Amino acid sequence: MSFWTSILVILVLLIFITRFFTLKMYALKPNKHDDTPEKLGIGFEEVRVPTENNKTLYGWWIPAAKNSKHAPTLILVHGWSRNLGRMLRYIQHLHPLNYNLLAFDARHHGSSDLDDHASMYKFGRDVKAAVQYSLSRDIDTDSIGVIGLSIGGAGSTYAAAIEPAIKAVVTVGSPAHPVDVMQHEFKKHHLPAFIRWLILKQIEIKIGVKYEAFAPVNNIAQAVASFLIIHGEDDKVVLPSQGDKLNRAARPGQCDYWLIPGRGHSNCHHESGFWERVDTFFQTKFQKG
Numbered sequence: 111m112s113f114w115t116s117i118l119v120i121l122v123l124l125i126f127i128t129r130f131f132t133l134k135m136y137a138l139k140p141n142k143h144d145d146t147p148e149k150l151g152i153g154f155e156e157v158r159v160p161t162e163n164n165k166t167l168y169g170w171w172i173p174a175a176k177n178s179k180h181a182p183t184l185i186l187v188h189g190w191s192r193n194l195g196r197m198l199r200y201i202q203h204l205h206p207l208n209y210n211l212l213a214f215d216a217r218h219h220g221s222s223d224l225d226d227h228a229s230m231y232k233f234g235r236d237v238k239a240a241v242q243y244s245l246s247r248d249i250d251t252d253s254i255g256v257i258g259l260s261i262g263g264a265g266s267t268y269a270a271a272i273e274p275a276i277k278a279v280v281t282v283g284s285p286a287h288p289v290d291v292m293q294h295e296f297k298k299h300h301l302p303a304f305i306r307w308l309i310l311k312q313i314e315i316k317i318g319v320k321y322e323a324f325a326p327v328n329n330i331a332q333a334v335a336s337f338l339i340i341h342g343e344d345d346k347v348v349l350p351s352q353g354d355k356l357n358r359a360a361r362p363g364q365c366d367y368w369l370i371p372g373r374g375h376s377n378c379h380h381e382s383g384f385w386e387r388v389d390t391f392f393q394t395k396f397q398k399g
Contacts, residue, residue: 138228142221143195147172150202159214161223161239162232168221169214169240170194171247172201176208182253182396183210185240187233189260189283193220200257203385209392210249214240216262229317230288231324233258233265238273245275252277253396255335257388259283260348260375267326267356270333278395280338280388283348283375286327286355291348327359337365338391340384342373366391 147154147170159167174181184204186197194213201211215221216236218228225232237256245251255278258266263284270276285291289310296306314321322328330337337360341353350369357367370381378384 138191138218140215140219140221140224141191141193143193143215145195145198146170147198147201147205150198150205152201152205157212157243159239159243161217161236163225165217165223165225167214167217167223167236167239168194169212169243170201172205172211172213174208174210175205178210179248180250181208181210182255182392183212183244183247183249184392185237185244185254185256185266186211186213187237187240187256187258187262187266188213188216188219189262190228191219192259195220196259197257199379203379204389207385207389210244210247212240212244216265227316229313230261230264230285231268231317231319233261234268234272234324235265237262237266237269241269241273241275251275255279255392255395257282261285264288264326267333267337268324268329270335270337271329274334276333276335278337278392279333279335280340280391281326281356282340282378283342283345284326284339284352284356285348286352286359287325288321289325290352290355294349326356330356330359331361331364333364336391336395338368338388339365340368340370340378342375342378343369343371344373345375347375 155171157169157171159169161167186200188196193215197213216233217225254275256266256276257280260283263281266279270279339353339357341350343350357365370378
């Protein structure tokens, strides 16, 4: 076997190995919710939200308790490998504050349609679809906000850049750039730089869109929305530096940044004053001039 043939064989093997690793690492088996808002004594309507590729998203539409036509509307977005049941704690606290709420499963999650693969990009497009669905309801179309957790927060930032109806966004533990988060995971597995590069390229090809196009750090300043970025100082999944990076990418005055000491990736909502701060942020942004 010649030298160049050997090199070609090695490259082909590396591509197959990295592809296997990629599929294994990012394979998702949709997990459906166990409970509904009924458990909280809150009425809701099961809905199907149309999204791209002729797919639909499963969701819960929860009208505000009073004067729903004039109440603000919040879209609730779960994180990677989760489902809308993750947002029940948010529904429990936000419904009494008189918001219309729409929680949904992103594509390839929960009870929503499968669509080849999941990605941060698709999260963003699904948030946009959820907003478009909300606009079809009898609501105040000038008071629409989003709360996104982790990848859901990243997708919400991208969605705000392509959907001007979004006026305010709260992210919790959101990545600033998909590559940063994946590199962090790769380093935990001590993968060589070339293998990491191959995996990243394969994922980008699979998504069909350049990372830079939907990375939150490149989109936040393009959004008309205001942002409250919340991050746990002890977050080991999405490092706190991601929250800082996203905050620094925003326009002057566009963003409030809350770094919470002693909190990790999934428990920021347990912080004292969390719900009051979120509510104050939205009410301030939705005030009519």
